[in-house]
Amino acid sequence: MAGRKNQNAELRKPEILEGYYRVLIEEGLEGTSISKIAKHLGIHPSLILHYFKNKDNLRLGLIELTISKFKASHLLKFDHIEDHSLRFTTLIDTIFSYEWSRTVDPGVHFGFYYQSFRDASVSNLFREMFQWFRDYLYEEFIIYNREGIIQVNDELKAADFIVTLMEGLEFHAHFLGQEKPFEEFAGVAKKSALSILQNRII
Amino acid sequence: MAGRKNQNAELRKPEILEGYYRVLIEEGLEGTSISKIAKHLGIHPSLILHYFKNKDNLRLGLIELTISKFKASHLLKFDHIEDHSLRFTTLIDTIFSYEWSRTVDPGVHFGFYYQSFRDASVSNLFREMFQWFRDYLYEEFIIYNREGIIQVNDELKAADFIVTLMEGLEFHAHFLGQEKPFEEFAGVAKKSALSILQNRII
Amino acid sequence: MAGRKNQNAELRKPEILEGYYRVLIEEGLEGTSISKIAKHLGIHPSLILHYFKNKDNLRLGLIELTISKFKASHLLKFDHIEDHSLRFTTLIDTIFSYEWSRTVDPGVHFGFYYQSFRDASVSNLFREMFQWFRDYLYEEFIIYNREGIIQVNDELKAADFIVTLMEGLEFHAHFLGQEKPFEEFAGVAKKSALSILQNRII
Amino acid sequence: MAGRKNQNAELRKPEILEGYYRVLIEEGLEGTSISKIAKHLGIHPSLILHYFKNKDNLRLGLIELTISKFKASHLLKFDHIEDHSLRFTTLIDTIFSYEWSRTVDPGVHFGFYYQSFRDASVSNLFREMFQWFRDYLYEEFIIYNREGIIQVNDELKAADFIVTLMEGLEFHAHFLGQEKPFEEFAGVAKKSALSILQNRII
DNA sequence: GATGAATGAGTGTTCATTCAT
DNA sequence: GATGAATGAACACTCATTCAT
Numbered sequence: 001m002a003g004r005k006n007q008n009a010e011l012r013k014p015e016i017l018e019g020y021y022r023v024l025i026e027e028g029l030e031g032t033s034i035s036k037i038a039k040h041l042g043i044h045p046s047l048i049l050h051y052f053k054n055k056d057n058l059r060l061g062l063i064e065l066t067i068s069k070f071k072a073s074h075l076l077k078f079d080h081i082e083d084h085s086l087r088f089t090t091l092i093d094t095i096f097s098y099e100w101s102r103t104v105d106p107g108v109h110f111g112f113y114y115q116s117f118r119d120a121s122v123s124n125l126f127r128e129m130f131q132w133f134r135d136y137l138y139e140e141f142i143i144y145n146r147e148g149i150i151q152v153n154d155e156l157k158a159a160d161f162i163v164t165l166m167e168g169l170e171f172h173a174h175f176l177g178q179e180k181p182f183e184e185f186a187g188v189a190k191k192s193a194l195s196i197l198q199n200r201i202i
Numbered sequence: 203m204a205g206r207k208n209q210n211a212e213l214r215k216p217e218i219l220e221g222y223y224r225v226l227i228e229e230g231l232e233g234t235s236i237s238k239i240a241k242h243l244g245i246h247p248s249l250i251l252h253y254f255k256n257k258d259n260l261r262l263g264l265i266e267l268t269i270s271k272f273k274a275s276h277l278l279k280f281d282h283i284e285d286h287s288l289r290f291t292t293l294i295d296t297i298f299s300y301e302w303s304r305t306v307d308p309g310v311h312f313g314f315y316y317q318s319f320r321d322a323s324v325s326n327l328f329r330e331m332f333q334w335f336r337d338y339l340y341e342e343f344i345i346y347n348r349e350g351i352i353q354v355n356d357e358l359k360a361a362d363f364i365v366t367l368m369e370g371l372e373f374h375a376h377f378l379g380q381e382k383p384f385e386e387f388a389g390v391a392k393k394s395a396l397s398i399l400q401n402r403i404i
Numbered sequence: 405m406a407g408r409k410n411q412n413a414e415l416r417k418p419e420i421l422e423g424y425y426r427v428l429i430e431e432g433l434e435g436t437s438i439s440k441i442a443k444h445l446g447i448h449p450s451l452i453l454h455y456f457k458n459k460d461n462l463r464l465g466l467i468e469l470t471i472s473k474f475k476a477s478h479l480l481k482f483d484h485i486e487d488h489s490l491r492f493t494t495l496i497d498t499i500f501s502y503e504w505s506r507t508v509d510p511g512v513h514f515g516f517y518y519q520s521f522r523d524a525s526v527s528n529l530f531r532e533m534f535q536w537f538r539d540y541l542y543e544e545f546i547i548y549n550r551e552g553i554i555q556v557n558d559e560l561k562a563a564d565f566i567v568t569l570m571e572g573l574e575f576h577a578h579f580l581g582q583e584k585p586f587e588e589f590a591g592v593a594k595k596s597a598l599s600i601l602q603n604r605i606i
Numbered sequence: 607m608a609g610r611k612n613q614n615a616e617l618r619k620p621e622i623l624e625g626y627y628r629v630l631i632e633e634g635l636e637g638t639s640i641s642k643i644a645k646h647l648g649i650h651p652s653l654i655l656h657y658f659k660n661k662d663n664l665r666l667g668l669i670e671l672t673i674s675k676f677k678a679s680h681l682l683k684f685d686h687i688e689d690h691s692l693r694f695t696t697l698i699d700t701i702f703s704y705e706w707s708r709t710v711d712p713g714v715h716f717g718f719y720y721q722s723f724r725d726a727s728v729s730n731l732f733r734e735m736f737q738w739f740r741d742y743l744y745e746e747f748i749i750y751n752r753e754g755i756i757q758v759n760d761e762l763k764a765a766d767f768i769v770t771l772m773e774g775l776e777f778h779a780h781f782l783g784q785e786k787p788f789e790e791f792a793g794v795a796k797k798s799a800l801s802i803l804q805n806r807i808i
Numbered sequence: 809g810a811t812g813a814a815t816g817a818g819t820g821t822t823c824a825t826t827c828a829t
Numbered sequence: 830g831a832t833g834a835a836t837g838a839a840c841a842c843t844c845a846t847t848c849a850t
Binding site: 409432433434435482510514515517518520521522530531534535538561564566567568569570571572573575576578579580589594595596599600603605606 | 609634635636637675692712713717718719720722724725732733736737740766767769770771773774775777778780781782791794795797798801802805808
Binding site for chain 2: 031098113127164165168170176188199
C-alpha cells in the first residue's frame with residue numbers, strides 16, 4: 001500500500017478510511033491518531049489532512065462509510081426476496097445472526113455509539129441510521145401483518161421492539177455471551193421476537 | 203470542595219473519584235485529563251497521582267465505585283420486599299423505568315462499555331457485574347417460577363433475555379427515544395417481557 | 405473575483421497582490437498565508453506560487469505596489485498646483501490630514517515597517533521611499549525658502565523634521581489619538597510645523 | 607544557563623522572558639517559537655509552558671516587563687533631580703538621546719507596536735504606557751510653565767507633541783538616520799521641541 | 809499530605825513548497 | 830494557465846508521569 005503516487009481523491013479517500021478503520025480496530029478511538037494512520041498506510045500524515053481537512057472530517061467520513069455499508073449490505077440481503085413469508089423468515093434469521101452482529105467491528109461500532117453522546121453530528125448520523133432501519137422494519141411489518149404472517153396491533157412499536165432486542169443482543173454478546181456460543185442465546189432472542197410478533201402482544 | 207487540606211486517603215480517594223465522574227460527564231472520556239480533574243477539585247494534579255498511582259488505576263477505581271453503587275442501589279430497592287409477587291412486579295417495573303436507566307450517567311456508562319473492548323480489566327469488571335445481575339435475576343426467577351408467578355422453561359435464559367432487553371432499552375432510549383417519551387416505549391418492552399416470562403416461551 | 409480563468413500574468417499578478425493586501429488587513433502579517441489568500445481569491449494556492457515564485461517574492465511585490473501607489477497618489481495631489489504659496493499650504497494641510505495617514509491601512513503599513521527590521525530588501529524599499537519623499541520636500545523647501553514662504557537655514561534638515569513629525573503623528577494617532585479626534589492633535593502638529601518652518605529654527 | 611534545576615518561578619520566569627527577548631532580537635516575531643526559546647535557554651519547551659500557560663501569556667509577560675523597565679529606568683533618571691530647571695533640561699536631553707531610543711531593542715519595540723494593531727491587550731498595555739508618559743510630561747509641564755521655564759498655553763497638548771516627536775524620531779532613526787549620525791538629527795528635533803515649548807506656540 | 813519543577817512523547821494542524829499532469 | 834498530489838518541517842499545546850522538597 002505504501003509508495004503509490006499520484007492517485008486521486010476518488011481512490012485515496014476510501015483507502016485512507018480503510019486504514020483508519022484498521023488502526024481503529026487495533027488501537028481504539030483514543031489510541032488512533034492521524035500519524036498512526038499515516039504510518040499504517042505508509043504515507044505522510046499531511047496527506048491525510050490534504051484529503052480530509054481535519055480529524056473530525058475523517059471520523060465523519062468513516063462513520064458515513066460504515067453506515068452506507070450497513071445500509072447496502074442490508075439491501076443486498078433482503079430486497080431481492082419476493083415471497084413475503086420467506087422474506088420475513090430471512091429478515092428475522094439475519095437480524096439475530098452472528099454475521100449480522102459482526103457487520104462492523106463491534107469495538108469500532110461501540111466507539112462511535114459512545115461518541116454520539118458528545119458529538120451531535122455523529123449522533124445525528126446514527127439516529128438517522130437507526131430510524132432508517134426501524135422504518136424499514138415498520139413498512140415490512142405492515143405487509144406481513146396484512147398478510148397474516150405476523151399479528152401485531154402497532155407495527156411501529158413492533159419495529160422499535162425488534163431494534164431494541166437486536167441492539168441488546170449485540171451488547172449481550174459482548175458481556176455475557178463469552179461463556180456460551182452466541183447462537184444459543186441469539187436463538188432465545190429470536191424465539192422471543194417471533195412470539196411477540198405473532199401473538200398480538202404489541 | 204476546593205481547598206480542604208490534610209485529609210487522609212480514605213476520604214480523599216472517593217472525593218477524587220467523584221470529581222473524576224463529574225468531569226467525565228462534562229468532558230467525555232477523551233476530554234478528561236488528570237489536570238482537568240485537579241482543576242475541578244481545586245487541587246494539584248500531582249496529588250491525584252499521589253493517591254492513584256496512575257490514570258489506569260484512577261479509571262478502574264471509578265469503575266469499581268460505579269459498579270458497587272449499582273449493586274448497592276439495586277439491593278436497596280428489592281431485597282426488603284418479602285412478598286414474592288410484589289417483588290417480581292417491582293423488579294420488572296424498576297428495570298424498565300427511566301430512573302433505572304439513569305442510575306449512572308449514560309455517557310459515562312457507555313464510555314466504560316466502550317473501554318471494555320480494549321481493556322481486559324474493565325471488561326472483566328463489567329462482565330462480572332452483568333453476570334452478577336443476571337444471576338440475581340436467575341435466582342429470583344427460580345422462586346417466581348416455582349410459585350407460578352412466571353412460567354419459563356429455562357430460568358437462566360430468561361434472565362439473559364431480560365438483561366438483553368434492559369440494555370437494548372437503554373440503547374434505544376438514546377437513539378430512537380428522543381422523538382417520543384421514554385416511558386411509552388419502556389411500556390412496550392415491559393409488556394413484551396411479561397409476555398415472554400409468563401407464557402413459557404423461553 | 406473568483407472563478408475567472410485564463411487571464412495572463414499582467415492582469416493576474418496585481419489581482420493577487422490586491423487579494424494579499426485585503427487578507428493582510430483582516431488577518432495581519434502572521435495570520436496571512438498563501439492558502440488564505442487563495443481562498444479569498446477563489447483560486448488554487450499553487451497558482452499564487454506559479455506567479456510569484458515564493459512568499460518572499462509575493463511580499464516584496466506588494467510592498468513595491470504599495471510604495472508606488474503612495475508615490476503616485478502623492479504626485480496627483482500636489483504637482484498640478486502651480487502657485488507656490490498655495491502648493492505649500494496644500495502640502496502641509498495634506499501631510500497632517502487624516503486621509504493622508506490612511507493612504508495605506510496603518511496595520512499593513514506598520515507590519516511592513518516592522519519587517520524592515522529583519523528583511524534588508526524591505527528595509528531598502530522603505531528607506532528609498534522615505535528618502536524620496538524627504539528629498540521631494542527638500543526641493544520644495546528650497547523653492548519656498550527662496551521665495552520667503554518659509555524661513556529655514558537648512559532645507560534638508562527641515563524636510564527631515566517634517567517627515568519625523570508626520571510619522572510621529574501616525575504613531576500618535578494609534579496610541580493616544582483614540583481619546584480625542586485625530587484632527588485636534590493634527591492641528592497642533594501642523595501649527596508647530598509651521599512655526600518651525602517660518603521662524604528660522606532649523 | 608542550561609541544566610540548572612529546581613529553581614522556582616520567581617527566578618525562572620524572568621530568565622525565560624530574558625531568553626525570549628534575546629531570541630526575539632535574533633529571529634523576529636514570526637521567527638520566534640517556544641521551542642527556539644527553549645533551545646536558547648537549554649531547557650525543555652514544556653517548561654516554558656509550565657511557567658507561562660501559553661504563548662500569549664508569554665508575550666504579554668515580556669511586554670509588561672518591557673514597559674515596567676521603561677517606567678523604572680525613567681523614574682531613576684529624573685525623579686531625584688530637585689531643581690526644576692535642571693530637571694527640564696535633563697528631561698529633554700534624555701528624550702532626544704540615542705540611549706533613550708535604545709532602551710528597548712527597536713526591532714522588538716516595533717514588533718510589539720505592530721502587534722498592538724491586532725491584539726487588544728497589547729494595544730491597551732502600550733496605550734497605557736504612552737498615556738502614562740504623556741501624563742507625566744503633562745504634570746511636569748505644568749510646573750515648568752508656572753515657573754517660566756517653558757511658555758505654553760496648553761500643557762497637555764504640549765506633552766502630546768513631545769511624545770509625537772519622540773516617536774517620530776525613533777522612526778526616523780531607522781529609515782533616514784543611517785546616512786548620518788543619529789545625534790545630528792536628534793539635535794534638530796530637540797531644538798524644534800524647545801522652540802515650540804518656549805514660544806507659546808501650543 | 810501536598811506542591812511544583814521538569815521531562816518527553818505525542819497531538820492535530822498549518823505552512824510553504826515541489827512536482828506531475 | 831491551472832490544479833492537485835505529496836512532502837516535510839514546524840508549531841502551540843496537552844498529557845501522564847517522575848522526582849525533589
